[in-house]
Amino acid sequence: MWKSRRLAPLGQAFRTPLSALLSLATLALCLPLLWVALHWLVLSAVWPWQPAALCQSQTGTCWPFVAEKLNLILFGTYPREELWRPVVTSVLLCAMTVQTGLQMTGRGLPLRLGQTALLWLLALGLSFALMAGGVLGLAPVDSIRWNGLPILLLLSVGAIALAFPAGIVLALARDQDRVPMLARLAAGYIEIARGVPMLTFLFVGIFVLPLMLPPDTRISPVAATLVALIVFHAAYFAEDIRGGLHALPAGQAEAAHALGLPYATTAGRVLLPQAIRRALPSIVNSVIGAYKDTSLVVVVGIHDLTATARMAFSDPEWRSFALEGYFVVGLWFFVTCAFLSMVGRQLHRHSPAR
């Protein structure tokens, strides 16, 4: 018998032959990997306070590279003297996300839905104004130079925040039977968007959307990408919300109808609040997916974090430190996604649906 409770799992690991075999096989596979990781990250790493020249002889992480290039990785080629603007934008968007996430799990500032929506619109407007400049005496900055973290946050957070209401509209349009034509159009659109890769939507946004506008109108690549992302994610949110709508007892809609409520009130006051609450776990999953997939915009020439990391290690002086650059990017994604996953798990635990 194992005396300490903390060691009990160890006892379990070797209790039966099968269990022992599994444990040993797993250890044999993972310990070398762990050793390599430990070696690279800690044992033979060059710390930021050590001279960068050491990196040539050591085989581990080159932190001086990260220290030197962190500005470039985070903010890319945004003008150095205006750096406070992307910093404020990033902090603002992060703060809004954290607030909304905490609010969903019952902590954070208790805001009403309308207030949250208004705050999001304000934050997004302010972010774009800050990044673009040209107002309030800020020097204008071309959207080509919005790089790194702020463009990742603007595109992901902006697309998610704007795709969500679009998804609600699509879900309602697909799920009503008063205008069958609308339901068919919405269903067709949702199925098409969910059957093709996101990259095709990005290509359509970058190459086809400008063609669809009247001659002599221009749309910046960032705006085109944002439109493509909104239109794409809306289909996924619509399916999540439709799942919530289907989980509602039919009596809800019938009772609202019996009370003589018009359709808009029924949808807005009776169906949607319950449906969205029920759909929140899958909505959070879609949000995480959408956020991670925003990194694909690099394919259509938007310089998000992976692209700025590449800028950092394409400097001939630092050519061999690609993994360090990607490690920083991975760390950022890991931490932010872990927060979003945490929100999702808390929703599972004390689901407000009951």
Add this chain to the structure above:
Amino acid sequence: MIPPSPPPPASWKFSVRDALIAAGAVTLAGLAVWNVLQNMQGAGLAPGFAFLWQGAGFDVSETLVPYSPADPYARAILAGTLNTLFLAAVSLVLATVVGLIVGLMSVGPSPIARAVAGAYVEIFRNLPKLLVLLVLFVAAVTGLPHVRQALSLGPVHLSNRSLLFPVPVLEPGHALVLAAFGAGCGACWLLARHFARRREAGQAAPPLWPFVLLALGGLPLAVALGLGLPFAWSVPQLAGFDYEGGARVSLQFMVIAVTLALYHGAQIGEVVRGGISAIPRGQTEAAHAIGLTPRQATRYIVVPQAVRIIVPSMNNQYVNLIKNTSIAIAVGYSDLMSVSGTVINQTFRPLEMMLLTMAVYLAICLCVTTQLNRINDRLRLKEGRA
């Protein structure tokens, strides 16, 4: 899974509102098309798919069908589509294997294996697939040796450019062997159906596997030996700066397949874990109580129920994986997406190309979904019959 929307009532009356909505949609689409026409005219282009039969003039790095830069765009797109299908097939198998291992580890008896599987799933759930792909690509290019110092395991060679392995040399007569194999497959299918019917009718039926072995292994072998066909391997040999002979897959292909296997393996692992742990403990306990061995309990009680939970989510996973093969463009593997990107850059016909590309992806995904739904329906039917 959400059930599909209820079908519209049988007598669908076309109301005024429907007409208005349709008119609105048509107007919007018409406006977009009009603008596209105007813009293309401004650039001196007429819309249409005739350009597909012009010479492509660019090379596709690795193809499953013979291809040269002199071939038309249509053939380049075909080569890209086949590459996408090949990549998807390989990644599907790899991801399923990884997912099954991870899923079984996380419901297995060993706490160490459970912890490792949990950590694995958590890591890949929180990283974008593009980043995984880029990291693996950098690591493979810098970590693997040059062609001349390739890692060799018998006739298989791995370098930072490609993986080389021996393949049998095909001769015209081998078509007959293939035909024999096909006939064997058909015979197996008929036999399996026949045995299943007999069992259903309560009659005894012999086990199927000896027949399968005979039809799939014996029949082609007999044909090959009977015809006295030569059987040779083309083995990769180091010649000068590169290998000759054998077959090769590029490093890009391998890195993408591994990325998709790891990334989707984590998600499939979660699906498998969820399916198995959704079976209430009472089921296994009841199985033991009526005297089934643990093995029988797993075989007849847990697995059939878990499979019914797992298969519908697997459907989603497979479709997602197929769509995600398009990240190949980021490391320059010539799949459908990157070929159509190149064609757009060369011809400046984004509208036609994107319509074509989306249609192909949609068709692939629809095929896979229909097949998987069929399997799903069959599983559900059995439940009703029991």
